[in-house]
Amino acid sequence: MNNTGLPPLTWLRAFEAAARHLSFTLAAQELNLTQSAVSQHVRSLEAFLGRELFIRRTRALQLTEAGANYLPTLREAFDLLARGTRSFTGGDPGRTLLVQCNMAFSVFWLAPRLHRLYAAHPWLTLNISTAIWDPERTFHDAPVEIRLGRTGDMSQTALPLPPSTMYPVCAPDYQDDLIDLQTARLFDCSGMMGNWEYWCTATKTPFNMANTVNLASTYVVAMQAALHRAGICMSHDTLAADLVASGHLIRPFEGTAKLPEAYFLMAPARHDETPASRAFVDWLQSEFAKMHNNP
Structure with a gap:
């Protein structure tokens, strides 16, 4: 406990992620914690606030009225903290994005289309990181990743792109x-x-x-x-x-x-989005839609 009248940040992050996913398990995957740790953080926050934030059902969560009322305030606070941090660190990281994808996708799909990305968003700076094997070791450093793999190997938050x-x-x-x-x-x-x-x-x-x-x-x-x-x-x-x-x-x-494998998009959680990540993700999905609607 602290003397600021605020609960620890870890409790707040656990609640926000669990509320967004309505799942302790998915929140745990996002935060790299165990499911029991996320659940305990939320219970500690509920004890701190003196009210329940979730109705716990078998295999599902539902926000209580108190939880639903608290969530927008918390998200606004996270957004404000993120904007303030970007401003404090100098420059504008919101205009620069690190994207990780495999070498073949970078060379044969992404690079030939970059002129369209920059024509639509001339302010954007894109840094592309490629990995041939074991991208799990490095993808946490990249806000956006495009990964080729099987559905069963992907997290439930990964967004499948149109099949190949x-x-x-x-x-x-x-x-x-x-x-x-x-x-x-x-x-x-x-x-x-x-x-x-x-x-x-x-x-x-x-x-x-x-x-x-x-x-x-x-x-x-x-x-x-x-x-x-x-x-x-x-x-x-x-x-x-x-x-x-x-x-x-x-x-x-x-x-x-x-193709048995498919491409999956790993994008930032809403409170971690930047103008650069939103612009790139929207553009990527639009390009895939055009490609598959006009084969």
């Missing part, structure tokens, strides 16, 4: 005559469920299991190999659509399959 369609691609002049999948050199990104075997099974395409697939730790390497006529790369439309549309790559076979 997978298919093989190669250079227009690879194997001047008819392309033969059984003799072609194949490339793929390691660690993906959406691989050559998956595509062949989904499209009922005969696949020679003796045909070794050349693996790279990022699609950047595998797709560059295809661009330079080394072979055929398994890819998906989020990465390959622009290159196919420009004629730098072609789709030698018609079959497609839904």
Whole structure:
């Protein structure tokens, strides 16, 4: 306890996150605490205030009238604290954003569209961090992350972006005559469920299991190999659509399959948003919507 008449900040953060999610479990994931710690922080705050903030039901929370009345005041206080901190630290961090995404997404999707982002938001400064493996070690430093993975591996606060369609691609002049999948050199990104075997099974395409697939730790390497006529790369439309549309790559076979993995957006909680993060997230979602509405 302190002598300021205010409860500890940890109690307030636990209540705000639990109220936003209506879940102690999701609040715990966001705050990197245990569910029991969040629950105890909220109970301590309730004892401090002398009234209950939640109605606790099986598998669900509901704000009491007191909790619903207290929440807007708390959110306004967090917003004011965030604005004051940004002002105190100098400059305007609200105009600069660190985004983390994998190398292939950065190279093939994000970078070619940055001119549209800056045309819409010329005041924005974007710093892009890429990670090939183990992004969990670094993503906490980035307010916004775009991650490729499976639904079951993502937190419940991760927002799924429209799904991708997978298919093989190669250079227009690879194997001047008819392309033969059984003799072609194949490339793929390691660690993906959406691989050559998956595509062949989904499209009922005969696949020679003796045909070794050349693996790279990022699609950047595998797709560059295809661009330079080394072979055929398994890819998906989020990465390959622009290159196919420009004629730098072609789709030698018609079959497609839904990519088992998907891109997910991790965006800041509402009280942590800045003008930069709001502008980027809105732009990103708009770009994905345009891409999937106009294939």
